[in-house]
Amino acid sequence: SRPDRNCTRLYTTPSIRYAALKVNKLTRGHGYAQSAGKKLFFVIECKQKGGPLFHGGFHKCGETLGFEESNPRGAKISPFFENSEIEYYTLRKSSVVPYRVLVMTEELRLVETRTPGGGGRETPEK
Numbered sequence: 315s316r317p318d319r320n321c322t323r324l325y326t327t328p329s330i331r332y333a334a335l336k337v338n339k340l341t342r343g344h345g346y347a348q349s350a351g352k353k354l355f356f357v358i359e360c361k362q363k364g365g366p367l368f369h370g371g372f373h374k375c376g377e378t379l380g381f382e383e384s385n386p387r388g389a390k391i392s393p394f395f396e397n398s399e400i401e402y403y404t405l406r407k408s409s410v411v412p413y414r415v416l417v418m419t420e421e422l423r424l425v426e427t428r429t430p431g432g433g434g435r436e437t438p439e440k
Contacts, residue, residue: 323403324410326362326372329392332400333357335379348422357416362402363409370406374399 327333334355337345346353365371376398381391391397404410423439 322407323405324407325401325403326360326410327401329395329400330357330416332377332379332391332395335381335391346420351422353420353422355418355420357418358412359414359416361411361413362404363406367405370404370409372402372404372409375401375403377401 327336334345334357346355348354362372363370367373377391377400381389382397391400425439426434428434
């Protein structure tokens, strides 16, 4: 049975790799902040109430990035979770509690690009 379509759903994932793929897709490859020559990636780690959806728990569902279509050989997003159960959603926002921010840094590589006026500038490498 599908929940009422008028309800707001809060989506989470148990996989940091899937979260990174999703952010990268939603931001067209720019899912990071820049500071002092570094790329900064942030993840909010949450505790989530388990149990059935109607008791404030969550429902497991499949990936929504098109990963399986672009990787037809059955590649897994995560070695720990099936692609069919990599995204969770809940109807009760209070069942998800943020408790830690994880930060990953990476050197920012700059490449020279040409501007339409013929000049050059450095932009982050994708």
